[in-house]
Structure formats: C-alpha cells, structure tokens
Amino acid sequence: MHFSIPVTEELLDAFGGRYVLYSVYLEGFLLCKVRYSQLHRWDEQLRRVFGSSLPLFPPKFYLAMTKSMTAERRLQLEQYLQNVAVTPHIASSEIFIGFLKKLQLDTFRILTEKTSLNVYLANGRKIAVDIQTSDTAERVLEVVFYQLEISRDLAGYFSLFVIQDGSNGDFSVMKRVVDFELPYVTLWSMKAEQYKLGIRKWYMNPSLDKTLMNCRAAVNLIYIQALQEIERSWLKPTLGQKQKLELEKNNKVKFLELMQEVQHYGYLHLSPCICDYPEPNCFVRVYVGNEEISCCITLPSNKVEEVSFNINRMRCWQVSFLGSDLGGGQKLELKFEYHEFDTWRWITIYTEQAFLLSSCLRKILSEQLMPTKGDLEMQIEVPVLDSVKKSSKQQRKFSGDLQQITTSRMTSENQILRKGKDKVFAEIKEEDL
Structure with a gap:
C-alpha cells in the first residue's frame, strides 16, 4: 500500500x-x-x-x-x-x-446505508451487488465471489480495480482497490462517469493459472480477460498461435494453456506514456509481469526498440509527484535503479499509473518469496507475531551483494528519495484454516 x-x-x-x-x-x-x-x-x-x-x-x-x-x-x-x-x-x-x-x-460526508454497486467483468458483463456504503473491498469481493460461485479460498488470486473507459474507446486499469478501502466511496469521490469497478486477476506470474484450473468460474474469469486483452491488441499472438487458439476456443482450459506461449500474456498493460531510456522523451508502451518490465520504445527518430528490465537487476524504485496537469490530474513518475553493462543507472517512466506499476513490482517480489511445490499450489503461512520483525528484514541478493529492496514512495519534492524495506506477508483469516 x-x-x-x-x-x-x-x-x-x-x-x-x-x-x-x-x-x-x-x-x-x-x-x-x-x-x-x-x-x-x-x-x-x-x-x-x-x-x-x-x-x-x-x-x-x-x-x-x-x-x-x-x-x-x-x-x-x-x-x-x-x-x-x-x-x-x-x-x-x-x-x-x-x-x-x-x-x-x-x-465525503457519506452515511452508512444500503446501496447497490456494479462490478464489471472483462467482457463487459455487469454484476450488481447489494452492499452497505461502508463495506470494504474485501467484503465486496466476497459478495461477488458468492454470486459467481467461486470459492473464497481463491480470493487471493483476484482483486477489485478502478477501470477507466475513455471517450475514444481507450481502456485503462488505474488502480487496485486495497482490502480496507470502501469501493462505493472511492467511486463516489472520483465523480466521473468513465470510472467503474472491475474484477481482474491479481498475480504477475502467468504460470499460476494452473492453480485455478479446477474451478470452472475462476477459469471463466481469466478466459474472458485473455479474450479482452487480445481484442484490445494488448496481446498479439503470432499467426500460428492464433490458429491453435481458434481450434481450442471452446476448451477454455486448453485455450489458457496455449496462452502461456503468447508474448505478454499475464502482464498488466499500461497506457502509452513517456520514458527517458535510451534517451529523453521516448514514447513507450509498458507491460509488467513475469519478473520484468517489458517496454516497446519509440525513439524520437521513430526507430522502435523492445527492451526488458528484469526485476532481479533492480536495486530500488520510487514514485514521485511532479504536480498537477491542466485537468487537475496528478503528474507522476516511477524511476528505478537498474544494473546494466556493469553499472547502475536510473531509468524513469512518466505515467499516471506509476503507483499501479509500483504495486505490480511489489507483487512480483511477493510471488518470488512465496513457497511453491509440485503443481504450484499456493502455500499459506500464519504470520507469527514474534517473527514479524525477522520477516520484515528479509533482503535480496543482486550481483552477489546484499541489496535492500526499497518501497516506492510518493514525494512532493522530485529530488527526495526515502528508502524503506519491502515486507511481504501472507494473510489469512481463522475461518480459512
């Protein structure tokens, strides 16, 4: 958070x-x-x-x-x-x-009362859920899961997101709604018709699809999300891949297995933005997932380059607040320190989705630390209070040296960098044991 x-x-x-x-x-x-x-x-x-x-x-x-x-x-x-x-x-x-x-x-001077909230699936289907205005995102997600007949055990694989539908048909995932946030209040505070609440998968390692294959409703959720991303050209299967996918379009499990071969499948796609790599003012399309930030960069000379930044070669990152634009929106940047050609350099991405990008990087780190076995089933551990401090001091190795992972921070001053340890814990409730 x-x-x-x-x-x-x-x-x-x-x-x-x-x-x-x-x-x-x-x-x-x-x-x-x-x-x-x-x-x-x-x-x-x-x-x-x-x-x-x-x-x-x-x-x-x-x-x-x-x-x-x-x-x-x-x-x-x-x-x-x-x-x-x-x-x-x-x-x-x-x-x-x-x-x-x-x-x-x-x-926002909102009273606690009964209301209805619309939650959208990737195919545009609208699910109306009856809630209280004071219900948290965790509670709203439970109600959605109940209506979709998805087991609560799979709640950690999905999340609620604020989605923006642009007037020109653009579609952007703006932010993840955290568990204690009140979705009704969040949407009301934005006061814009183009914002809506959507449910999408929330893991960055595409191979974790395997853990959901025994739940028909969960398979359907990630299947329609894959279709949406192909339709919007976020994913571009090769001709051969398209032919194989077309043959298996009625077998969702097999379809998703084939999707593992498609470039950027399981990645989160950001709206087009600007970066300073390999030179200032480059137009870039950013995909984050599977332990990397993948960028399709258009140079000022119109030459196109594809570059991937592996998270294991990042030492730290930060989000900075650069002011407000003419429309009142926030101008943000995410910069990360990257090891390249035996040296460290800062790379900056200027995007209003900087916090979402940062959350994805943190999610990748948490999945790297998450124990797995055999068929990649998630292992859930109860955090022991006496060991919390020990867990929070975990560090990761880069190039043989122990480097501290820093959490991203938003600052009003562009030059301020404050480093903090990234902490990853598994959270469960008593009834899930």
Missing part, C-alpha cells in the same frame, strides 16, 4: 483557531482528509494494543508552526502511515480498518 500526503490545507476551527488538514492519498488517489489531532488519538489507541511494534509518531509542536515545520510534519505523518500499513497484524486490525473507514465516510 502506498500512502502519501501531497496536499495540506490551513483552515479555521469553530473558535477561530488555525489547524492543518492533511489530504491522505492511497495508490495516488484521495482516500481521506484528517487532522493531526485525529491521527494522534488513533496512534494512542494503536499503541495500547500493539505497544512498541508501532513506529514513532511525529511529536507535538507547542509553538505556532512555520511553513518549514508544517512541511516536516507532513513528511513525518506520511512516513508514519506507510510504516504502520506494512505491518500485517496492525493493518488487518479493527482499530486500523475502523479508523480509516470512518475517515473515508466523514471526508
């Missing part, structure tokens, strides 16, 4: 006193607005339950804050939220989820 606080407002309270309101963004979209005092009380509640496992909370200022003090506190609160969220037993607690649920509802 990527928390950031790129925007603050100074307001007057009912008694004429001044206070700062912090706009908290999650995965690049506004989640809620909150005061320091609210976060401070929340920290006290968390500390009574989780004690010293919590990160330090930014201290109070007893004098009037200057602009530099306000900026410092903003960065400290951003770091605090990011560090709290990566600890699984805290992020899954009722104190954590309940507080953020209330903030989402209060920020």
